[in-house]
Every structure is written in C-alpha cells, then in structure tokens.
Amino acid sequence: MADSGITDAARADFDACLADADEDAAIELAVGLVASGVSAEDVLLRLVAPAQVRVGERWESGEWTVAQEHAATHVSRQTVDGVASAARGTARSPAGAGSAGRVLVACSDGEWHVLPSHILTEVLRLRGFDVRSLGGSVSPQGILSEVHQNGPDVVALSCTLPWNLPLAHRQIESCRWAGVPVITGGKGFGPAGTWAYTLGADLYAADARDAADALLRRWPPVLRGVSSVQADAVDAYAALVRQRPGLLAHMAPALRDVCPGMHGAPGVEHEEGTGFLGRLLDSLAAAVYVDDERVFTRHLAFVRTYLSARSGDSRCLLAMADVLADRLNGSPRALDKLSAGRRFLVEGEDASHRPG
Known part of the structure; x- marks a missing residue:
C-alpha cells in the first residue's frame, strides 16, 4: 500500500493529544496534515481510526479509566469533524456516485460506539456520495421510517458489540422488506463479517475505505443476502x-x-x-x-x-x-x-x- 504521508511521529503526537484530551491540538495536527497534502481519507483512516483502537486497548488493559476513554473519544469525534470541514468542497465525485448515490448510515440498535459510523459517513462524502447519518442506537422502526421518507439506495449499518446482533437482524429485515440493500461493518459482525451474512446482509466491509470501494465497484448495490438464522x-x-x-x-x-x-x-x-x-x-x-x-x-x-x-x-x-x-x-x-x-x-x- 502506498505511503499515506502520515509519519510515526505524527501518530505519536496524535496519541498524546488524545491522552491529554487536547481537542485543539488534535484538530490542528490533523487539519495541518490535510493542508500539507495528505488526503483527508488517509487522515481519518490511518491516523484517527487506529488511534481510537489504541484508546480502546488502553481502557481494556486498565491503563485508562472510563473517563479518560470518553474524553479521548470526544476528541477523536471532533477531529473527524475538523478534517471533514477542512476537506469539504475539495473532493471530486467519482463516476457512479455523486447526488445519485444516496447512503443512509446508522448504528445497530443498542450500539453507542458512534465513531466508526461517523468516519464512514465522512469517507463516503469525500468519495462523492450523498450521505445521511442517524448516529447511535437506531431502532428498526427508525431506519424503516428514514428509508420510506428519504429513499436511500443503500443502508450502511455499523455494529461494534456482538450482543446487539439480534437487534441488528431486525434492522436488516426492515431494510429487506423495503427493498433496500444493506452493507455492514464493525467487529460486532464477526470475523470477515461472518455474522453479518448470517443475518442476511448483502455485503460486509472491513473499514470505511473498503465500503466506499465496494459501493463504487457495483453501483447501484443489489439485494443478494439471505438470512440463515433458524x-x-x-x-x-x-x-x-x-x-x-x-x-x-x-x-x-x-x-x-x-x-x-x-x-x-x-x-x-x-x-x-x-x-x-x-x-x-x-x-x-x-x-x-x-x-x-x-x-x-x-x-x-x-x-x-x-x-x-x-x-x-x-x-x-x-x-x-x-x-x-x-x-x-x-x-x-x-x-x-x-x-x-x-x-x-x-x-x-x-x-x-x-x-x-
């Protein structure tokens, strides 16, 4: 994979910003990278996203408290907004996307880890898609209402915690009843999206870049998933x-x-x-x-x-x-x-x- 232009020193500096909950410094660093010529997508996926993984690891290992994890996550979310704002209007719409490519992004019911879906939203926008994001813990009824009112071409569903899988299944079924394909992402869907396909999802993507690439390879997406839940x-x-x-x-x-x-x-x-x-x-x-x-x-x-x-x-x-x-x-x-x-x-x- 080509060099993203993000150095180990930049990663270390950004980690330090998260540790200190220094929102201004984190945004300045990330936006500065965009200004220097690093793509906003690379900043989101190779700087912010990996740093957030390390935040979770520090909490899990007991190195950080819940409060520290929450503060760092807030900084990450604000950084995503800052990078998106800096890049807004500079991305060209790829063939097949643009205003014709409408994506509804949501977290599975019961899922409050919003950052992955937030990054996905901005990466898709950078690629030229018209994206509407519903945020965390969206009910099946909420998704179905949005589908009926706004007519997305595809629903992108994020799930981090596997115990939300039964609730995610109801969301996927709601989309299927409405005839809208579902692309899924997040470790809650299991290794290589195993459980996403069990629930009848049409596609699984490892990260936001894979999701964007998959949608652009085959647009508009098609219904092909079949639930194997017994x-x-x-x-x-x-x-x-x-x-x-x-x-x-x-x-x-x-x-x-x-x-x-x-x-x-x-x-x-x-x-x-x-x-x-x-x-x-x-x-x-x-x-x-x-x-x-x-x-x-x-x-x-x-x-x-x-x-x-x-x-x-x-x-x-x-x-x-x-x-x-x-x-x-x-x-x-x-x-x-x-x-x-x-x-x-x-x-x-x-x-x-x-x-x-």
Whole structure:
C-alpha cells in the first residue's frame, strides 16, 4: 500500500493529544496534515481510526479509566469533524456516485460506539456520495421510517458489540422488506463479517475505505443476502430474553459469594452487578441466535482480560457458567453454547498454570 504521508511521529503526537484530551491540538495536527497534502481519507483512516483502537486497548488493559476513554473519544469525534470541514468542497465525485448515490448510515440498535459510523459517513462524502447519518442506537422502526421518507439506495449499518446482533437482524429485515440493500461493518459482525451474512446482509466491509470501494465497484448495490438464522434459534433466544430478569436475580447473589472482591474494586465498578452479568447473558443469547459459540467465547475472553488487568478474579466466570447451567436445562441450544464457553474458560485456566 502506498505511503499515506502520515509519519510515526505524527501518530505519536496524535496519541498524546488524545491522552491529554487536547481537542485543539488534535484538530490542528490533523487539519495541518490535510493542508500539507495528505488526503483527508488517509487522515481519518490511518491516523484517527487506529488511534481510537489504541484508546480502546488502553481502557481494556486498565491503563485508562472510563473517563479518560470518553474524553479521548470526544476528541477523536471532533477531529473527524475538523478534517471533514477542512476537506469539504475539495473532493471530486467519482463516476457512479455523486447526488445519485444516496447512503443512509446508522448504528445497530443498542450500539453507542458512534465513531466508526461517523468516519464512514465522512469517507463516503469525500468519495462523492450523498450521505445521511442517524448516529447511535437506531431502532428498526427508525431506519424503516428514514428509508420510506428519504429513499436511500443503500443502508450502511455499523455494529461494534456482538450482543446487539439480534437487534441488528431486525434492522436488516426492515431494510429487506423495503427493498433496500444493506452493507455492514464493525467487529460486532464477526470475523470477515461472518455474522453479518448470517443475518442476511448483502455485503460486509472491513473499514470505511473498503465500503466506499465496494459501493463504487457495483453501483447501484443489489439485494443478494439471505438470512440463515433458524426459527428454533430465534425461539431459544426469545426464551432467554424472557428468562433474563430471573436469571440475573439468581446469578447476582452467587457472584457476591464467589467473587466478593469484585465489589468496590478500582476500575470495575461500572461492570458490577446487572451490568457485568447482563452482558454475559446477552452475549450467550446472541450466540444462540446466530448459532455460533464464538459470540460467547469472544466475550468471555474480553471479560477475562478486563478482570485480570484490574486484579479481578476471572475464575468467577466459571462459577457463573455453572450457576447458569443449573437454570438452563430446558434449553439445549443455550446449554450447548454455555458448555462451549465453559470449555474455553477451563482451557484458559489450564494454559495459565502450565510451566514456561
């Protein structure tokens, strides 16, 4: 890939701006790169986006607090706006796009990680598309209303958290009923967009550049996705949703008993109680919905890393799996995914105790 003109020094300086929550300096650096001849698209995708990934890694590792992560994310969003403003009016519309290419950008229902969709919106605009962005956590009804009122040629759907997959499916189905193709993006859709295609999406793109390239290669896009979600998986998912309040009530005292150190531990307070347990249940339910244990095991891997970085006891995850197993005897699909999660945790525990 050709050199973008963004140096390691510029990346380090931008990281420092995010660490200091220095909005003015971050925008000045990024806009200065555009003024020096670096394409706005490269600044968005090779400076801002990778820096934001590192922000998430610093939070996950315990290096940063939630407040620091939120402050840095705000700076990133303002920087995207600054770069877009600096580049506005300079991009040429590629053949096949322009005013004829209308894209509706939205986050999946329940998804509040807005920055990826924000970057996508601006990259598509730089390529000449007419883009309308709805922001975070858009309901299926909201998308359907926008489709009917504004007639986009394609809907671009972003999802970062896999437990939102069942909600994303409703959005994709709403678009399909309206005859509008859906292009998806974000790690919530799984490796190479595996779960996006399970839900019936027409296309998956690894990042904003891939999305723009894919749309320009074949414009207008066509409906070709077919959902492979099974009816009995939907039923099993619905049963878990109905059981959720009772399961949480059953798990909460067990969590206090087996992991008393979690409560009040620095850095984990926002993941306590129903938040911590609820995400375990939501990821299990999503794994049942798309019939893929990796939705659950990937979440377990994240939580294990998260707790370990904060001196939490990740063995509580095994205890929670055992508590859940006692209450899910009537759901073979849920037990299957739960068993896969337990095997994953046991293998991780065994590996951590192996010498050398």
